[in-house]
Amino acid sequence: MSRRLRIALVEPYMGGSHAAWANGYRRASRHDVEVISHDARFWKWRMQGAHVTLAGAYLDHVRRGGRFDVVFASSMLNLAGFLGLVGDAASGTRRALYLHENQLTYPLSERDRPDETYAMVNWTATLAADLVVFNSHYHRDVFFAAAEKLLRRFPDHRHHHLVDGVRSRSEVLPVGVDLGRFVGVEPAPIVGPVILWNQRWEYDKGPDEFADAITRLAGRDLDFRVVMTGERFVGTPASFEELPGVLGERLAHAGWVEDGEYIGLVAAADIVVSTALQEYFGVAITEAIHAGAFPLLPRRLVYPERIPAEHHGHCLYDDGELTERLEWALANPGPRSAIAAELSAHMGGCDWSAVAPSYDERLEQLVAAEPQ
Numbered sequence: 001m002s003r004r005l006r007i008a009l010v011e012p013y014m015g016g017s018h019a020a021w022a023n024g025y026r027r028a029s030r031h032d033v034e035v036i037s038h039d040a041r042f043w044k045w046r047m048q049g050a051h052v053t054l055a056g057a058y059l060d061h062v063r064r065g066g067r068f069d070v071v072f073a074s075s076m077l078n079l080a081g082f083l084g085l086v087g088d089a090a091s092g093t094r095r096a097l098y099l100h101e102n103q104l105t106y107p108l109s110e111r112d113r114p115d116e117t118y119a120m121v122n123w124t125a126t127l128a129a130d131l132v133v134f135n136s137h138y139h140r141d142v143f144f145a146a147a148e149k150l151l152r153r154f155p156d157h158r159h160h161h162l163v164d165g166v167r168s169r170s171e172v173l174p175v176g177v178d179l180g181r182f183v184g185v186e187p188a189p190i191v192g193p194v195i196l197w198n199q200r201w202e203y204d205k206g207p208d209e210f211a212d213a214i215t216r217l218a219g220r221d222l223d224f225r226v227v228m229t230g231e232r233f234v235g236t237p238a239s240f241e242e243l244p245g246v247l248g249e250r251l252a253h254a255g256w257v258e259d260g261e262y263i264g265l266v267a268a269a270d271i272v273v274s275t276a277l278q279e280y281f282g283v284a285i286t287e288a289i290h291a292g293a294f295p296l297l298p299r300r301l302v303y304p305e306r307i308p309a310e311h312h313g314h315c316l317y318d319d320g321e322l323t324e325r326l327e328w329a330l331a332n333p334g335p336r337s338a339i340a341a342e343l344s345a346h347m348g349g350c351d352w353s354a355v356a357p358s359y360d361e362r363l364e365q366l367v368a369a370e371p372q
Helices: 016-028 043-065 079-090 116-128 137-151 160-168 207-218 243-250 259-267 283-290 309-315 322-331 333-350 352-368
Strands: 006-014 032-039 070-074 094-099 131-134 170-172 194-197 225-228 251-254 271-273 294-298
Touching (some): 006 016, 043 079, 043 116, 070 079, 070 352, 094 116, 116 137, 131 137, 137 160, 160 170, 271 283, 271 322, 283 333, 294 333, 309 333
Parallel strands (some): 006 032, 070 094, 131 170, 271 294
8 A cells, every 4th residue: 555544542641661562663753643642640540531532632623634545443442432532533533452461461569459340441442442462462462351241251252252353453563662762872881781670660660579689689608789760650569669678889870860861771771671460562671672771571371472482591581580580690691692782682672663664554454454
């Protein structure tokens, strides 16, 4: 397809990885991508109500610039409700859904109660889409397993006969990452091997598990520094509040920073650690590996898919092994650095320059195909 498409990228939660995905594709695409969004607050309200106000914004865009070829919605959007509200303004417009994460398999915190409202928003969005895109094979697999389990719980008309149809319309395309930010960066001036935690400071990223492993490591006669970055939305985990006293001068940084400083801290890292309880892709881990950090990641979730099989033995750990793996990495800088260099090159395939053409081509195919 030679002509430029007009794509409405609809993102109810324009922050963090969602904003990076939306802006990254908008900048890297060869098509005209218009982002229609709300700011990143009140995620439950965004999933329940943003489709109403975003439908109004979409209609304004259509009035000003004409019809779109594609609605490309994020996983936070009630796509079925949105399409109902925009009505004829989306007639003939193809509908694609990108699942960053999903509420069928997202782990609950201690403050949350099970609520199928948000899972059903995700499920009905997949029914409304011509194309359902997942950010990893792992994510696609766990979503459909959870969908079949969820739908069996309802009393009748359970939708279970629709699962295979959605599966047949689903594909995997990775998240694009702006890896060019890390090229030629001056690392932060930190003396000693640096262990990096660059995850959100929330329960689903396993902060207590990280704090426990680092506390154990601090009891051993080893030279290292710890850098902890990442967003926090509710507060500091209690286990993290104790780490300054445990680590002393070994704690080189703790807290969120702006992107310019973040890049320098990541560039200084020798080892990057995840203890996540949920991860469907791992943007922050991808950034750190590309910048040269050796990864230590759980042998579960998406990580076996993200790391080439020949490096699983060194880079993936089982429960209870993290402290020993950290000790090995600190004691063996040569092998650690050699593996890190190989993985850095491997992660280059996640840059938007490599990923955006795949998005463009797939959306072109969607527009050119006969409606189902």
